Amino acid sequence: MRREDIKNIIESVMFAYSDPISVKELNYIINEDLASKEIEFMLHSLMEEYKENNRGIQIIKLENKYQMCTNKEYASFIKKVLEPKKKKSLSQATLETLTIIAYKQPITKVEIEDIRGVKCDKVLQTLLENELIVEAGRLNRIGKPIIYKTTNEFLKLLSIEKLEDLPPIENYKDTVSE
Incomplete structure (x- = not known):
């Protein structure tokens, strides 16, 4: 050589x-x-x-x-x-979507959109970029939709150890206007 x-x-x-x-x-x-x-x-x-x-x-x-x-x-x-990137604050729509995923996971984009009543492509991308959610696989049905779930970064953000430490959803039913 x-x-x-x-x-x-x-x-x-x-x-x-x-x-x-x-x-x-x-x-x-x-x-x-x-x-x-x-x-x-x-x-x-x-x-x-x-x-x-x-x-x-x-x-x-x-x-x-x-x-x-x-x-x-x-x-x-x-x-x-190498400086840590400053993460921008999350919008109301992003927080709503994150909450839906946290309580209903694993969940598909279509299911999220059915609950929110609006498209959520950009919001999901923001959550993925901030590493608050991940693609957790695909459902074995027509179209093989991606399912989403929260990450350890999400748990760290809320300072909780596990999803079971989330407050019960019933605590929020009175604050949601229908």
């Missing part, structure tokens, strides 16, 4: 494997029985290439292992990507 190929293998393995990796592990992966010095040489060669070109990534040495990481010069940009 060519030296350039081995260097590319090292680079791709380090990119895909985010944890520190030893020379011995890299040698095992490459499966060429190279001398440790040869792999270390290629690692240092990559390190120099990244440094000379002021690349967005770098390879650092941590004790006897190496790790690919972002160049600290660009840390402020990485922080913007």
